[in-house]
Amino acid sequence: MTLSGASAAATPARVVSLNLCTDEYLLITARPGQIASISRLGADPQESPLAGRARGLAINSGRLSEVIEQRPDLVLTMGHDPQAVALAARLRIRLIALPYPTSPAAVATQVQQVAALMGNRPAGIEFAARVAALMASAPKAQPGLMIGGSGLAPAMDGLAAGWLRLAGISQQQGGQISLERLLVQPPPMLIRNVYRRGQVSGPQAWSLHPALRQLRATQVEADGRAFLCGGAAMPAEIIRLKKALAA
Amino acid sequence: MKAGLALLCIVLALASLALGPVDLAALWARDPELARSLFIELRLPRTGLALLIGAGLGASGAAAQALFRNPLASPDVLGPSSGAALGAVLAGYFLGAGVIGMAMGGLAGAGISLLLLLALAGRGAGTTRLVLAGVAVSMLLGVAINLALSLAPSPFALYDLMFWLMGSLNDRSLPQLALAVPLILIGIVLLLRAAPALDTLALGEEVAQSLGVGLSAVQARVVVAIALATGAGVAVAGSIGFIGLIVPHLVRPYVGHQPGSAVLPSALAGAALLSAADITVRLLPAGLDLRLGVLTALIGAPFFLCLIMGRR
Amino acid sequence: MLEAIDLSRPPMLAPTSLVLHPGQLTGVIGPNGAGKTTLLKALAGLSRGQGHVRLDGQPFVPHPRRLAWLPASRDSVWPMPASALVQLGLGPAAAPDPAAVAAALAACDATALAHRPVSQLSTGERARILLARAIVARPAWLILDEPIANLDPGHRLDVMALLADEAARGCGAVLALHDLDLARRCERLLLIVGGVVVCDGPPEFVLAPGILATYFGIRRDNHGFQRI
Numbered sequence: 001m002t003l004s005g006a007s008a009a010a011t012p013a014r015v016v017s018l019n020l021c022t023d024e025y026l027l028i029t030a031r032p033g034q035i036a037s038i039s040r041l042g043a044d045p046q047e048s049p050l051a052g053r054a055r056g057l058a059i060n061s062g063r064l065s066e067v068i069e070q071r072p073d074l075v076l077t078m079g080h081d082p083q084a085v086a087l088a089a090r091l092r093i094r095l096i097a098l099p100y101p102t103s104p105a106a107v108a109t110q111v112q113q114v115a116a117l118m119g120n121r122p123a124g125i126e127f128a129a130r131v132a133a134l135m136a137s138a139p140k141a142q143p144g145l146m147i148g149g150s151g152l153a154p155a156m157d158g159l160a161a162g163w164l165r166l167a168g169i170s171q172q173q174g175g176q177i178s179l180e181r182l183l184v185q186p187p188p189m190l191i192r193n194v195y196r197r198g199q200v201s202g203p204q205a206w207s208l209h210p211a212l213r214q215l216r217a218t219q220v221e222a223d224g225r226a227f228l229c230g231g232a233a234m235p236a237e238i239i240r241l242k243k244a245l246a247a
Numbered sequence: 248m249k250a251g252l253a254l255l256c257i258v259l260a261l262a263s264l265a266l267g268p269v270d271l272a273a274l275w276a277r278d279p280e281l282a283r284s285l286f287i288e289l290r291l292p293r294t295g296l297a298l299l300i301g302a303g304l305g306a307s308g309a310a311a312q313a314l315f316r317n318p319l320a321s322p323d324v325l326g327p328s329s330g331a332a333l334g335a336v337l338a339g340y341f342l343g344a345g346v347i348g349m350a351m352g353g354l355a356g357a358g359i360s361l362l363l364l365l366a367l368a369g370r371g372a373g374t375t376r377l378v379l380a381g382v383a384v385s386m387l388l389g390v391a392i393n394l395a396l397s398l399a400p401s402p403f404a405l406y407d408l409m410f411w412l413m414g415s416l417n418d419r420s421l422p423q424l425a426l427a428v429p430l431i432l433i434g435i436v437l438l439l440r441a442a443p444a445l446d447t448l449a450l451g452e453e454v455a456q457s458l459g460v461g462l463s464a465v466q467a468r469v470v471v472a473i474a475l476a477t478g479a480g481v482a483v484a485g486s487i488g489f490i491g492l493i494v495p496h497l498v499r500p501y502v503g504h505q506p507g508s509a510v511l512p513s514a515l516a517g518a519a520l521l522s523a524a525d526i527t528v529r530l531l532p533a534g535l536d537l538r539l540g541v542l543t544a545l546i547g548a549p550f551f552l553c554l555i556m557g558r559r
Numbered sequence: 560m561l562e563a564i565d566l567s568r569p570p571m572l573a574p575t576s577l578v579l580h581p582g583q584l585t586g587v588i589g590p591n592g593a594g595k596t597t598l599l600k601a602l603a604g605l606s607r608g609q610g611h612v613r614l615d616g617q618p619f620v621p622h623p624r625r626l627a628w629l630p631a632s633r634d635s636v637w638p639m640p641a642s643a644l645v646q647l648g649l650g651p652a653a654a655p656d657p658a659a660v661a662a663a664l665a666a667c668d669a670t671a672l673a674h675r676p677v678s679q680l681s682t683g684e685r686a687r688i689l690l691a692r693a694i695v696a697r698p699a700w701l702i703l704d705e706p707i708a709n710l711d712p713g714h715r716l717d718v719m720a721l722l723a724d725e726a727a728r729g730c731g732a733v734l735a736l737h738d739l740d741l742a743r744r745c746e747r748l749l750l751i752v753g754g755v756v757v758c759d760g761p762p763e764f765v766l767a768p769g770i771l772a773t774y775f776g777i778r779r780d781n782h783g784f785q786r787i
Contacts, residue, residue: 041402150407151418176536179418180269180289183281196401201339202410202485205346209420211288316636443651449637450647450692453605457628458650459621504639504676 011119012073012094018062018084020047022076022098022114024232027053029115029123036070046196049225049233064088064095074117103162104131107231130235139168139242144189146222149196150203151177159230164191167241179211186217189245195224220244248501252515256298259522263294266529292424293416296483297525298518299424300416301490303431303476305517306510308491309498310438313445313506314469315368316452317377319554321492322357322477325381328488329388330360331474331481332411336392340399346483350426353482358474360384365466413540414485416525423483434475438510441468445507487540489547490517496554561619561626561700561731563602566610571597573754574610581699581731584722586745588736588765590775594754595735596631596704602733603628603702614700623650623696631704631735633685638676641669641688648692663695664688666721668714682709690718694725701725703734707741719744739766739775739784750774 014036017023023042026035027050037058045051060067064075064084068091075095077084088095096117101107108131115124146164147153154160155174164171172187192207221244226237265271267290275282304322311320322328334356338344344352367380392411396404444465447455456462480487494517495509502508521539524546528539560580567574572594579585579602587595600606603626604619612619614626627648635644645660646653664670667687677685686709693701701722707715719741722732726746736742748765750758752774758765771777777784 047402150410176417178268180267180285183285183289184269184274201401201404201407202335202349203407205420205423206418208346209288209418210422211284211420214284214288318636447647447651449635449639450644451630451632453600453630454628454692456605457603457621457626458623458648460651499637503643504637505643506637 012117014070014072015074015076015118016060016067016070016072017042018060018064018067018075018077019079021078021229021231023054024048024050024229025111025114026076026118028127028232029111029118029120031118031120034118036072037067047225047228049223049236064093068093076114100159101231102159104135104159104166104234107131107159107234111232127232127235134166134235134238138166141165141168141170142189143172143187144169144191145172145177145182145187146191146193147177148193148224149207151179151206153177154227160227163227163230163234163238164241167238167245169245179206179209183211183215186215188217190215190217190219191222191241192219193222193224193227195228218245248498249512249515252512252519255519256515256522259519259526260294260298263297263522263526264290266526268529288421289418292419292421293525294522295424296416296419296427296480297522299427299431300480300484300487301521302514302518303434303480304487304490304521305494305498305513305515306435306438307473307476308493308517309495309506309509309513310441310445310469310473311491312495313448313509314466315377316448316506318496319378319492319551320381321489321495322473323486323488323490324378324385324492324551325364326360326384326388327357327473327477328481328486329385329392330356330358330363331478332356332486333388333392333395334359334478335482336395336399336411340395340401340404346423347426350430350479350482353480354430354474354478356388357478357481358470360388361470361473365470409538410485411481412486413538413544414481414487415538415540416484419484427479427483430475430479434472434477434479435514437468437472438476438514441465441472442507442510445469445510446505447507449506485540487521487543489543489551490521492554493547493550494520496550560615561602562613564610564613566598566601566608566612568594568597568601568606568608571754572601572608575756576610577602577749577756577759579700579731579733582726582729583731583747584726584745585731585733585747585749586736586742586762587733587749587751588739588742589751593751595751597754598749598751598756599702599704599733599735600628623648623653624698626700626702627693627696627698629689629693629701629703629706631708633682633689633709635677635685638678640674641677641680641691642673644677644688645691645695648695650696653696659695659697660691663691666694667691668717683711683714686710687714690721694721697730699730701730701732701734703732705735705737707734707736707738715741739771742766 015034016036017026017038020039020041023038035057037060038054039062040059041047043051043054043059064087075093078098079100081097098110101110108128111127112124115121145153153174156171161171169189223237226233271282308321312318331353334352335349338352339349364380364384368377396408444460447458447460452462494513498512498516499509524542525539528537528542531537563577565574565576589595604612604621642660645663649656664673667690669687669691672684690706707718726732742748743762748762749756750765758770772787776787778787
């Protein structure tokens with residue numbers, strides 16, 4: 001179901017989101033009382049910086065079958081889910097599955113589209129303006145590297161890299177990072193993507209490696225929660241990053 | 248034979264220390280401080296863990312084959328490796344334990360899975376029953392690991408599954424080596440001390456008993472030792488398979504097919520084999536990113552098949 | 560002196576008390592499934608159940624020099640050389656003793672088999688190697704479950720002679736066997752039927768015609784044993 005043909009419908013009164021990223025979109029565009037439920041991830045402070053706005057909202061497990069009884073006017077989700085689409089069609093529930101955005105501009109477009117669906121265009125315009133402002137005031141890109149907890153760096157041409165450019169960082173490398181090479185050729189700026197700090201699992205032990213302490217690079221932390229979706233929570237995170245990098 | 252294997256281990260250790268993505272010799276000329284750092288924090292742990300984990304797996308394989316009186320027994324085929332991974336996962340993701348806690352979880356998991364196997368296969372079980380029991384235990388544990396990661400508080404824990412099921416020695420740290428060394432060494436020493444009893448066990452359980460071997464005591468000691476020798480390694484590097492299965496077969500012809508006497512040479516051969524595999528993984532062209540666990544499986548699975556075919 | 564006191568393994572073996580003396584060759588005979596193996600294993604201190612075994616007045620503790628047990632099973636898992644297998648009979652703590660191994664192999668007419676892998680031997684050849692393993696430590700007691708079952712007639716006689724020699728030097732030997740002719744060479748026979756020792760005495764007494772008829776359903780005539 002495409003978004004462009006949806007404008008004819010009335011403003012929905014009960015909207016459900018099944019996915020963390022669309023949770024975040026809803027949290028910044030929906031009016032009070034419009035949200036019937038969001039996924040449990042969107043309401044979890046360990047998963048989203050916007051979880052504070054979800055206080056008091058009902059949460060779902062992310063499965064369409066579970067939210068049917070809430071009789072939603074509109075169900076939002078992200079990514080490829082043919083089963084949910086087919087089920088929604090059979091039950092005559094309006095389900096919109098947004099594609100994964102590939103750039104900050106795409107995120108701004110999606111927020112505007114969701115805002116239009118919610119009957120709250122001003123919220124969408126405001127978000128797009130914030131992103132445009134970030135694009136206009138982006139510092140000159142310096143080489144840098146953002147790495148996640150298990151030594152994985154986001155792709156150089158991906159969504160996270162797109163946002164980093166707005167903070168003035170050009171992602172040098174993607175994929176699994178070798179600590180040896182990192183030590184010998186450190187990036188001028190190292191951004192450590194911190195997600196669930198307390199949890200030490202097998203792969204995450206990488207981030208505890210003593211060698212990282214000796215790295216000769218400016219090290220800054222990024223909020224892993226915002227980067228999970230690279231969506232609605234990003235503008236605030238980029239502003240914070242810009243300040244941290246400038247310091 | 249042992250001298251030859253020891254020499255091989257030394258040669259491979261030196262090669263492992265010298266080889267890596269960064270040219271250490273060139274770095275030493277440019278920046279000795281950094282080179283020293285790299286050597287101590289990265290090359291040394293990796294080399295040490297390859298030798299140690301390989302030794303633990305080799306010795307455990309030989310001991311398991313002696314204890315179960317079956318050439319197809321090994322810590323990975325029969326469950327202890329998966330058990331260790333499950334233990335570490337439960338400790339790390341659910342109990343919030345740190346690196347040490349996960350190692351303890353690994354030990355407990357390996358021990359419990361061995362006990363489960365002993366209970367299922369029974370004493371003196373034939374090959375069919377033993378392998379079936381081992382497959383059942385491994386499957387159960389594999390599913391449990393999957394389930395545990397799915398239910399973990401963190402929604403993205405399932406992406407870690409690959410790490411646990413197919414291990415890797417990439418970027419291991421000195422603290423991890425320091426943790427594994429005492430545990431694995433104690434396990435290997437315990438296995439060496441059980442070696443004479445394991446030799447006698449070749450005569451059968453009843454006869455061994457009549458010769459003064461305390462069967463329950465030996466079983467308990469070997470179970471604990473295998474848990475130590477393999478569990479810590481899994482907690483630190485994930486599951487690495489087939490070393491424990493293959494190495495005793497390569498070694499036994501040189502020790503007169505005595506299953507207990509094979510424990511020490513198997514430790515040395517396991518150390519050498521895993522070091523060689525790890526060096527190979529590092530030397531592969533950049534595009535081919537092969538995990539160590541995958542490489543050992545690629546070599547080991549055909550070997551395992553030949554073993555089964557050869558026994559018909 | 561090997562004493563069995565109220566040994567029982569229900570339902571295979573009824574409570575049995577026996578006294579066995581060193582220097583005696585004792586045979587255990589009986590129909591299939593009568594409990595011969597159960598009795599011998601219990602005597603060797605190998606199975607858990609009621610009653611206990613005392614050796615020279617002390618509770619029995621297994622040791623290579625005290626008692627050797629030879630099970631009926633002939634399989635071996637590892638393809639080790641025969642001499643290595645025999646060496647294992649000296650016990651886990653023993654140092655290599657090629658002389659003792661060679662002597663044991665010679666006594667069992669298995670010297671030629673010394674370097675052959677055990678798993679490649681015929682059943683009868685393996686049986687002789689396993690017997691050599693049992694005698695290598697020169698134990699005070701030999702408990703053997705059907706040691707002559709797989710042997711050819713010549714080697715059967717050899718083994719009976721070997722056991723008689725062992726008894727002569729002071730060893731107490733107990734063996735289970737089905738060959739009633741060779742059973743005559745024992746000093747004492749135990750006839751066990753349905754888990755109960757129904758007859759205990761010298762061969763002339765135990766192998767009397769009435770007993771043969773009642774428990775085996777056979778009689779002896781000029782041509783050997785016949786069904787009744």
